[in-house]
Amino acid sequence: MIGLRHTRMLCDGLHSILLTALVSFVSTCHAQSAVEMQETGGEVHPPSITACVACHGALGEGTASGGPRLAGKDADYLARALTTFKTGTRANGVMQAVALDLSDSEIHELATFFSQQNPPLAAGAAAPSPDMVIAGRQLAELGAGPDVPACFSCHGAVGKGNGARFPAIAGEPAAFVVARLHEFQARAKKKSPAPGTMTAVAVMLNETQIEEAAAYLSITRP
Template sequence: MRPVIGGALLLLGVSSLPVLAGNGEVITKPPGRATTCTPCHGRNGEGQPARGIPRLAGLNAEYLERQLDGFNNGARKNRVMLMIASDLSNDERKALANYYAGMTTPKPETAPADQAVIAAGAKIAATGDPSNDLPGCGQCHGAAGLDAGANFPRLAGQSALYIEKALRSWKAGDRKVDPMGVMANVANKLTDDQIKSVAAYYESLPVAAPAPTPESRP
Protein backbone atom coordinates (compact mmCIF):
# COMPACT_ATOMS: atom_id res chain seq x y z
CA MET A 1 0.00 0.00 0.00
CA ARG A 2 1.32 3.44 -0.95
CA PRO A 3 2.02 5.61 2.12
CA VAL A 4 -0.32 8.51 2.80
CA ILE A 5 1.39 11.81 2.03
CA GLY A 6 0.05 15.25 2.92
CA GLY A 7 -2.04 16.43 5.85
CA ALA A 8 -5.31 16.43 3.90
CA LEU A 9 -5.26 12.68 3.38
CA LEU A 10 -4.67 12.02 7.05
CA LEU A 11 -8.25 13.15 7.58
CA LEU A 12 -9.63 10.69 5.05
CA GLY A 13 -8.41 7.31 6.20
CA VAL A 14 -7.03 4.49 4.09
CA SER A 15 -10.47 3.41 2.86
CA SER A 16 -10.86 6.71 0.92
CA LEU A 17 -7.76 6.27 -1.24
CA PRO A 18 -9.44 4.28 -4.07
CA VAL A 19 -12.15 6.94 -4.32
CA LEU A 20 -9.56 9.69 -4.68
CA ALA A 21 -7.57 7.80 -7.27
CA GLY A 22 -10.51 7.47 -9.63
CA ASN A 23 -12.35 10.75 -9.11
CA GLY A 24 -10.69 13.94 -10.34
CA GLU A 25 -13.40 16.19 -8.92
CA VAL A 26 -12.92 14.73 -5.43
CA ILE A 27 -9.17 15.29 -5.67
CA THR A 28 -9.60 19.01 -6.38
CA LYS A 29 -11.88 19.71 -3.44
CA PRO A 30 -11.31 19.64 0.33
CA PRO A 31 -10.29 17.35 1.82
CA GLY A 32 -8.89 15.99 -1.43
CA ARG A 33 -5.18 15.83 -2.02
CA ALA A 34 -4.75 18.44 -4.77
CA THR A 35 -6.75 21.15 -3.04
CA THR A 36 -4.45 23.77 -4.54
CA CYS A 37 -5.83 23.20 -8.08
CA THR A 38 -8.87 25.41 -7.56
CA PRO A 39 -7.28 28.56 -6.04
CA CYS A 40 -4.93 28.86 -9.02
CA HIS A 41 -6.72 27.24 -11.96
CA GLY A 42 -10.25 28.22 -10.95
CA ARG A 43 -13.27 26.32 -9.70
CA ASN A 44 -14.11 25.27 -13.25
CA GLY A 45 -10.62 25.13 -14.73
CA GLU A 46 -10.92 28.60 -16.27
CA GLY A 47 -7.46 29.75 -15.13
CA GLN A 48 -6.45 33.30 -14.24
CA PRO A 49 -5.55 35.30 -17.37
CA ALA A 50 -4.26 38.32 -15.42
CA ARG A 51 -1.75 36.13 -13.58
CA GLY A 52 -0.80 33.95 -16.53
CA ILE A 53 -2.22 30.82 -14.89
CA PRO A 54 -3.43 28.53 -17.66
CA ARG A 55 -6.90 27.38 -18.50
CA LEU A 56 -7.23 23.61 -18.01
CA ALA A 57 -10.87 23.16 -19.00
CA GLY A 58 -11.25 21.31 -22.28
CA LEU A 59 -7.58 20.48 -22.82
CA ASN A 60 -6.72 17.02 -24.11
CA ALA A 61 -6.63 14.52 -21.23
CA GLU A 62 -3.48 12.77 -22.40
CA TYR A 63 -1.75 16.12 -22.79
CA LEU A 64 -2.72 17.19 -19.26
CA GLU A 65 -1.54 13.89 -17.82
CA ARG A 66 1.78 14.24 -19.63
CA GLN A 67 2.28 17.72 -18.17
CA LEU A 68 1.63 16.49 -14.63
CA ASP A 69 4.07 13.65 -15.25
CA GLY A 70 6.56 16.22 -16.54
CA PHE A 71 6.32 18.30 -13.38
CA ASN A 72 6.77 15.14 -11.35
CA ASN A 73 9.88 13.93 -13.20
CA GLY A 74 11.52 17.33 -13.74
CA ALA A 75 10.90 17.67 -17.48
CA ARG A 76 8.96 20.83 -16.61
CA LYS A 77 10.34 23.22 -14.02
CA ASN A 78 7.89 24.88 -11.65
CA ARG A 79 8.33 24.71 -7.89
CA VAL A 80 4.64 24.83 -6.99
CA MET A 81 3.58 22.29 -9.60
CA LEU A 82 6.44 19.98 -8.64
CA MET A 83 5.10 19.81 -5.09
CA ILE A 84 1.57 19.14 -6.28
CA ALA A 85 2.39 16.60 -8.99
CA SER A 86 4.83 14.65 -6.83
CA ASP A 87 2.12 14.24 -4.18
CA LEU A 88 -0.20 12.51 -6.66
CA SER A 89 -0.17 8.88 -7.78
CA ASN A 90 -0.24 7.94 -11.46
CA ASP A 91 -3.95 7.11 -11.15
CA GLU A 92 -4.69 10.46 -9.47
CA ARG A 93 -2.86 12.39 -12.19
CA LYS A 94 -4.88 10.53 -14.81
CA ALA A 95 -8.13 11.22 -12.94
CA LEU A 96 -7.37 14.95 -12.72
CA ALA A 97 -6.51 15.09 -16.43
CA ASN A 98 -9.78 13.42 -17.40
CA TYR A 99 -11.75 15.66 -15.05
CA TYR A 100 -10.44 18.92 -16.53
CA ALA A 101 -10.58 17.63 -20.11
CA GLY A 102 -14.32 17.08 -19.77
CA MET A 103 -15.14 20.59 -18.59
CA THR A 104 -17.08 23.12 -20.65
CA THR A 105 -16.24 26.48 -19.12
CA PRO A 106 -16.75 29.94 -20.62
CA LYS A 107 -13.64 31.97 -21.30
CA PRO A 108 -12.99 34.68 -18.68
CA GLU A 109 -13.39 38.21 -20.02
CA THR A 110 -10.14 40.01 -20.80
CA ALA A 111 -9.30 43.39 -22.28
CA PRO A 112 -9.04 42.95 -26.07
CA ALA A 113 -5.61 43.35 -27.61
CA ASP A 114 -4.90 45.76 -30.44
CA GLN A 115 -6.40 44.40 -33.66
CA ALA A 116 -3.14 44.92 -35.55
CA VAL A 117 -1.33 42.78 -33.00
CA ILE A 118 -3.97 40.05 -33.27
CA ALA A 119 -3.77 40.17 -37.08
CA ALA A 120 0.00 39.77 -36.98
CA GLY A 121 -0.41 36.76 -34.71
CA ALA A 122 -3.05 35.24 -37.01
CA LYS A 123 -0.62 35.46 -39.92
CA ILE A 124 2.14 33.69 -37.98
CA ALA A 125 -0.32 31.04 -36.84
CA ALA A 126 -1.40 30.42 -40.43
CA THR A 127 1.85 30.67 -42.40
CA GLY A 128 4.69 31.15 -39.91
CA ASP A 129 7.70 33.17 -41.00
CA PRO A 130 9.25 31.64 -44.14
CA SER A 131 12.21 34.03 -43.97
CA ASN A 132 13.23 32.38 -40.68
CA ASP A 133 12.17 28.84 -41.57
CA LEU A 134 9.39 29.14 -38.99
CA PRO A 135 6.31 26.94 -39.56
CA GLY A 136 2.79 28.13 -38.89
CA CYS A 137 1.46 27.24 -35.45
CA GLY A 138 -1.67 25.74 -36.99
CA GLN A 139 0.34 22.99 -38.66
CA CYS A 140 0.69 21.33 -35.27
CA HIS A 141 -1.97 22.93 -33.06
CA GLY A 142 -4.76 22.59 -35.59
CA ALA A 143 -7.00 25.06 -37.36
CA ALA A 144 -7.99 27.91 -35.05
CA GLY A 145 -5.88 26.38 -32.29
CA LEU A 146 -8.29 23.53 -31.59
CA ASP A 147 -5.43 21.10 -30.77
CA ALA A 148 -4.01 18.04 -32.45
CA GLY A 149 -4.11 15.38 -29.77
CA ALA A 150 -1.81 14.70 -26.86
CA ASN A 151 1.30 16.39 -28.24
CA PHE A 152 -0.02 19.79 -29.32
CA PRO A 153 -2.60 21.33 -26.97
CA ARG A 154 -5.57 23.51 -27.69
CA LEU A 155 -4.52 27.16 -27.67
CA ALA A 156 -7.86 28.77 -28.51
CA GLY A 157 -8.99 30.90 -25.59
CA GLN A 158 -5.84 30.32 -23.56
CA SER A 159 -4.60 33.47 -21.82
CA ALA A 160 -2.08 35.56 -23.73
CA LEU A 161 0.13 35.98 -20.69
CA TYR A 162 0.33 32.24 -20.16
CA ILE A 163 1.19 31.58 -23.82
CA GLU A 164 3.93 34.22 -23.60
CA LYS A 165 5.32 32.64 -20.44
CA ALA A 166 5.16 29.16 -21.99
CA LEU A 167 7.06 30.19 -25.11
CA ARG A 168 9.74 31.87 -23.01
CA SER A 169 9.98 28.71 -20.90
CA TRP A 170 10.64 26.71 -24.06
CA LYS A 171 13.34 29.22 -24.98
CA ALA A 172 14.95 28.95 -21.55
CA GLY A 173 14.94 25.15 -21.64
CA ASP A 174 12.56 24.86 -18.68
CA ARG A 175 10.12 22.68 -20.65
CA LYS A 176 11.18 19.42 -22.26
CA VAL A 177 7.95 17.51 -22.79
CA ASP A 178 7.53 18.18 -26.51
CA PRO A 179 8.17 15.47 -29.13
CA MET A 180 11.58 15.79 -30.80
CA GLY A 181 12.18 19.25 -29.33
CA VAL A 182 9.74 20.86 -31.79
CA MET A 183 8.56 23.61 -29.47
CA ALA A 184 12.02 24.58 -28.29
CA ASN A 185 13.05 24.98 -31.92
CA VAL A 186 9.97 27.07 -32.74
CA ALA A 187 10.20 29.27 -29.65
CA ASN A 188 13.83 30.10 -30.32
CA LYS A 189 12.91 31.43 -33.76
CA LEU A 190 10.22 33.77 -32.45
CA THR A 191 11.01 37.39 -31.67
CA ASP A 192 9.50 39.05 -28.59
CA ASP A 193 7.01 40.89 -30.80
CA GLN A 194 6.00 37.67 -32.54
CA ILE A 195 5.46 35.95 -29.21
CA LYS A 196 3.15 38.74 -28.08
CA SER A 197 1.26 38.68 -31.38
CA VAL A 198 0.72 34.93 -31.41
CA ALA A 199 -0.36 34.97 -27.76
CA ALA A 200 -2.85 37.78 -28.39
CA TYR A 201 -4.28 35.98 -31.41
CA TYR A 202 -4.95 32.70 -29.60
CA GLU A 203 -6.42 34.46 -26.58
CA SER A 204 -8.87 36.21 -28.91
CA LEU A 205 -10.29 32.95 -30.27
CA PRO A 206 -13.48 31.42 -28.89
CA VAL A 207 -13.32 28.37 -26.66
CA ALA A 208 -14.56 25.26 -28.44
CA ALA A 209 -16.16 22.10 -27.05
CA PRO A 210 -13.95 20.08 -24.69
CA ALA A 211 -11.48 17.56 -26.00
CA PRO A 212 -12.57 13.92 -25.59
CA THR A 213 -11.25 11.92 -22.68
CA PRO A 214 -9.94 8.39 -23.30
CA GLU A 215 -13.13 6.98 -21.71
CA SER A 216 -15.39 8.90 -24.10
CA ARG A 217 -13.60 7.91 -27.30
CA PRO A 218 -15.31 5.26 -29.48
Protein backbone atom coordinates in the same frame (compact mmCIF):
# COMPACT_ATOMS: atom_id res chain seq x y z
CA MET B 1 -30.42 -24.13 22.56
CA ILE B 2 -32.34 -21.08 21.23
CA GLY B 3 -36.02 -21.64 20.42
CA LEU B 4 -37.71 -20.75 17.15
CA ARG B 5 -39.45 -17.74 18.68
CA HIS B 6 -36.19 -16.34 20.04
CA THR B 7 -34.46 -16.96 16.70
CA ARG B 8 -37.15 -14.99 14.86
CA MET B 9 -36.91 -12.16 17.40
CA LEU B 10 -33.13 -12.06 16.95
CA CYS B 11 -33.43 -11.97 13.14
CA ASP B 12 -36.08 -9.26 13.32
CA GLY B 13 -33.83 -7.20 15.60
CA LEU B 14 -30.79 -7.57 13.33
CA HIS B 15 -32.91 -6.68 10.30
CA SER B 16 -34.11 -3.52 12.05
CA ILE B 17 -30.54 -2.53 13.01
CA LEU B 18 -29.22 -3.12 9.47
CA LEU B 19 -32.10 -1.21 7.92
CA THR B 20 -31.51 1.75 10.23
CA ALA B 21 -27.79 1.74 9.44
CA LEU B 22 -28.47 1.58 5.70
CA VAL B 23 -30.92 4.49 5.82
CA SER B 24 -28.44 6.52 7.86
CA PHE B 25 -25.63 5.75 5.37
CA VAL B 26 -27.73 6.68 2.34
CA SER B 27 -28.90 9.89 4.01
CA THR B 28 -25.32 10.88 4.83
CA CYS B 29 -24.14 10.21 1.29
CA HIS B 30 -27.07 12.16 -0.12
CA ALA B 31 -26.32 15.12 2.15
CA GLN B 32 -22.65 15.11 1.19
CA SER B 33 -23.52 14.94 -2.50
CA ALA B 34 -25.93 17.85 -2.09
CA VAL B 35 -23.21 19.94 -0.45
CA GLU B 36 -20.75 19.05 -3.21
CA MET B 37 -23.23 19.98 -5.92
CA GLN B 38 -24.11 23.23 -4.18
CA GLU B 39 -20.45 24.20 -3.86
CA THR B 40 -19.54 23.27 -7.42
CA GLY B 41 -22.61 24.43 -9.30
CA GLY B 42 -24.08 20.96 -9.75
CA GLU B 43 -20.85 19.18 -10.68
CA VAL B 44 -18.90 16.79 -8.47
CA HIS B 45 -15.21 17.59 -8.77
CA PRO B 46 -12.23 15.29 -8.16
CA PRO B 47 -10.96 15.50 -4.56
CA SER B 48 -7.64 17.12 -5.56
CA ILE B 49 -9.13 19.96 -7.59
CA THR B 50 -8.67 22.44 -4.76
CA ALA B 51 -4.95 22.38 -5.50
CA CYS B 52 -5.66 23.40 -9.11
CA VAL B 53 -8.24 26.16 -9.02
CA ALA B 54 -6.07 28.87 -7.46
CA CYS B 55 -3.80 28.97 -10.52
CA HIS B 56 -6.00 27.52 -13.26
CA GLY B 57 -9.50 28.80 -12.44
CA ALA B 58 -12.54 26.99 -11.09
CA LEU B 59 -13.07 24.95 -14.26
CA GLY B 60 -9.59 25.21 -15.70
CA GLU B 61 -10.33 28.33 -17.78
CA GLY B 62 -6.96 29.86 -16.90
CA THR B 63 -6.33 33.26 -15.36
CA ALA B 64 -5.48 36.70 -16.76
CA SER B 65 -2.33 36.71 -14.62
CA GLY B 66 -0.92 33.77 -16.56
CA GLY B 67 -2.41 30.58 -15.18
CA PRO B 68 -2.67 28.25 -18.19
CA ARG B 69 -5.98 26.92 -19.45
CA LEU B 70 -6.56 23.23 -18.74
CA ALA B 71 -10.18 22.99 -19.88
CA GLY B 72 -10.71 20.98 -23.04
CA LYS B 73 -7.16 19.74 -23.34
CA ASP B 74 -6.52 16.12 -24.27
CA ALA B 75 -6.81 13.92 -21.16
CA ASP B 76 -3.70 11.92 -22.06
CA TYR B 77 -1.72 15.14 -22.48
CA LEU B 78 -2.84 16.41 -19.07
CA ALA B 79 -2.10 13.08 -17.38
CA ARG B 80 1.33 12.95 -18.99
CA ALA B 81 2.09 16.50 -17.88
CA LEU B 82 1.14 15.75 -14.27
CA THR B 83 3.16 12.54 -14.32
CA THR B 84 6.28 14.29 -15.62
CA PHE B 85 5.89 16.99 -12.96
CA LYS B 86 5.56 14.26 -10.34
CA THR B 87 8.70 12.44 -11.48
CA GLY B 88 10.64 15.68 -11.88
CA THR B 89 11.38 15.22 -15.59
CA ARG B 90 9.45 18.45 -16.24
CA ALA B 91 10.61 21.28 -14.04
CA ASN B 92 8.26 23.68 -12.30
CA GLY B 93 8.53 24.28 -8.58
CA VAL B 94 4.83 24.88 -7.96
CA MET B 95 3.55 22.04 -10.14
CA GLN B 96 6.10 19.55 -8.85
CA ALA B 97 5.01 20.25 -5.28
CA VAL B 98 1.36 19.72 -6.23
CA ALA B 99 1.87 16.63 -8.39
CA LEU B 100 4.15 14.89 -5.91
CA ASP B 101 1.26 13.97 -3.64
CA LEU B 102 -1.11 12.84 -6.39
CA SER B 103 -1.80 9.15 -6.86
CA ASP B 104 -2.09 7.67 -10.34
CA SER B 105 -5.86 7.46 -9.96
CA GLU B 106 -6.07 11.12 -8.89
CA ILE B 107 -3.98 12.14 -11.91
CA HIS B 108 -6.37 10.23 -14.15
CA GLU B 109 -9.43 11.78 -12.48
CA LEU B 110 -8.08 15.32 -12.76
CA ALA B 111 -7.02 14.86 -16.39
CA THR B 112 -10.42 13.43 -17.31
CA PHE B 113 -12.31 16.14 -15.43
CA PHE B 114 -10.51 19.10 -17.02
CA SER B 115 -10.58 17.53 -20.49
CA GLN B 116 -14.39 17.54 -20.31
CA GLN B 117 -14.78 21.20 -19.31
CA ASN B 118 -15.62 24.05 -21.68
CA PRO B 119 -15.87 27.27 -19.66
CA PRO B 120 -15.67 30.79 -21.12
CA LEU B 121 -12.29 32.42 -21.71
CA ALA B 122 -10.42 33.73 -18.67
CA ALA B 123 -11.69 37.16 -17.67
CA GLY B 124 -9.81 40.20 -16.42
CA ALA B 125 -7.21 40.91 -19.07
CA ALA B 126 -7.26 44.05 -21.19
CA ALA B 127 -8.54 43.50 -24.72
CA PRO B 128 -5.68 43.36 -27.27
CA SER B 129 -5.58 45.78 -30.17
CA PRO B 130 -7.21 44.64 -33.45
CA ASP B 131 -3.88 45.02 -35.28
CA MET B 132 -2.16 42.61 -32.89
CA VAL B 133 -4.98 40.12 -33.22
CA ILE B 134 -4.81 40.22 -37.04
CA ALA B 135 -1.04 39.74 -37.03
CA GLY B 136 -1.31 36.96 -34.48
CA ARG B 137 -3.90 35.16 -36.55
CA GLN B 138 -1.56 35.22 -39.54
CA LEU B 139 1.20 33.68 -37.44
CA ALA B 140 -1.15 31.01 -36.13
CA GLU B 141 -2.61 30.11 -39.52
CA LEU B 142 0.28 30.77 -41.94
CA GLY B 143 3.47 31.12 -39.92
CA ALA B 144 6.29 33.49 -40.82
CA GLY B 145 8.67 32.05 -43.37
CA PRO B 146 10.41 28.67 -43.46
CA ASP B 147 11.68 28.81 -39.88
CA VAL B 148 8.38 29.72 -38.20
CA PRO B 149 5.62 27.26 -39.13
CA ALA B 150 1.98 28.03 -38.48
CA CYS B 151 1.00 27.36 -34.88
CA PHE B 152 -2.01 25.38 -36.05
CA SER B 153 0.10 23.10 -38.24
CA CYS B 154 1.10 21.26 -35.06
CA HIS B 155 -1.57 22.27 -32.56
CA GLY B 156 -4.55 21.37 -34.71
CA ALA B 157 -7.18 23.36 -36.56
CA VAL B 158 -8.00 26.59 -34.76
CA GLY B 159 -5.56 25.55 -32.03
CA LYS B 160 -7.84 22.87 -30.55
CA GLY B 161 -4.94 20.46 -30.02
CA ASN B 162 -3.70 17.32 -31.70
CA GLY B 163 -3.55 14.32 -29.40
CA ALA B 164 -1.33 13.85 -26.39
CA ARG B 165 1.75 15.51 -27.89
CA PHE B 166 0.40 18.84 -29.13
CA PRO B 167 -1.87 20.54 -26.58
CA ALA B 168 -4.73 22.90 -27.34
CA ILE B 169 -3.51 26.50 -27.38
CA ALA B 170 -6.70 28.37 -28.30
CA GLY B 171 -8.03 30.32 -25.33
CA GLU B 172 -4.72 30.39 -23.47
CA PRO B 173 -4.32 33.65 -21.51
CA ALA B 174 -1.91 36.02 -23.25
CA ALA B 175 0.33 36.26 -20.17
CA PHE B 176 0.80 32.50 -20.18
CA VAL B 177 1.63 32.31 -23.90
CA VAL B 178 4.25 35.05 -23.55
CA ALA B 179 5.81 33.44 -20.47
CA ARG B 180 5.82 29.97 -22.04
CA LEU B 181 7.50 31.15 -25.24
CA HIS B 182 10.09 33.01 -23.17
CA GLU B 183 10.67 29.76 -21.28
CA PHE B 184 11.36 27.95 -24.56
CA GLN B 185 13.75 30.71 -25.63
CA ALA B 186 15.63 30.48 -22.33
CA ARG B 187 15.90 26.73 -22.78
CA ALA B 188 17.47 27.24 -26.22
CA LYS B 189 20.24 29.34 -24.66
CA LYS B 190 21.27 26.42 -22.47
CA LYS B 191 21.13 23.73 -25.13
CA SER B 192 20.86 23.82 -28.90
CA PRO B 193 17.26 22.83 -29.72
CA ALA B 194 16.41 19.86 -31.89
CA PRO B 195 14.91 20.80 -35.26
CA GLY B 196 11.13 20.86 -35.35
CA THR B 197 10.68 21.29 -31.61
CA MET B 198 8.78 24.12 -29.96
CA THR B 199 12.08 25.36 -28.57
CA ALA B 200 13.51 25.65 -32.09
CA VAL B 201 10.44 27.56 -33.25
CA ALA B 202 10.32 29.90 -30.26
CA VAL B 203 13.93 30.98 -30.66
CA MET B 204 13.08 32.33 -34.12
CA LEU B 205 10.29 34.58 -32.81
CA ASN B 206 10.89 38.20 -31.90
CA GLU B 207 9.11 39.92 -29.03
CA THR B 208 6.49 41.53 -31.24
CA GLN B 209 5.57 38.19 -32.81
CA ILE B 210 5.30 36.60 -29.38
CA GLU B 211 2.91 39.28 -28.20
CA GLU B 212 0.88 39.07 -31.41
CA ALA B 213 0.47 35.31 -31.19
CA ALA B 214 -0.48 35.63 -27.51
CA ALA B 215 -3.06 38.32 -28.32
CA TYR B 216 -4.80 36.22 -30.95
CA LEU B 217 -4.81 32.97 -28.99
CA SER B 218 -6.16 34.70 -25.87
CA ILE B 219 -9.39 35.70 -27.63
CA THR B 220 -9.84 32.55 -29.74
CA ARG B 221 -12.55 30.33 -28.31
CA PRO B 222 -11.45 26.68 -28.12
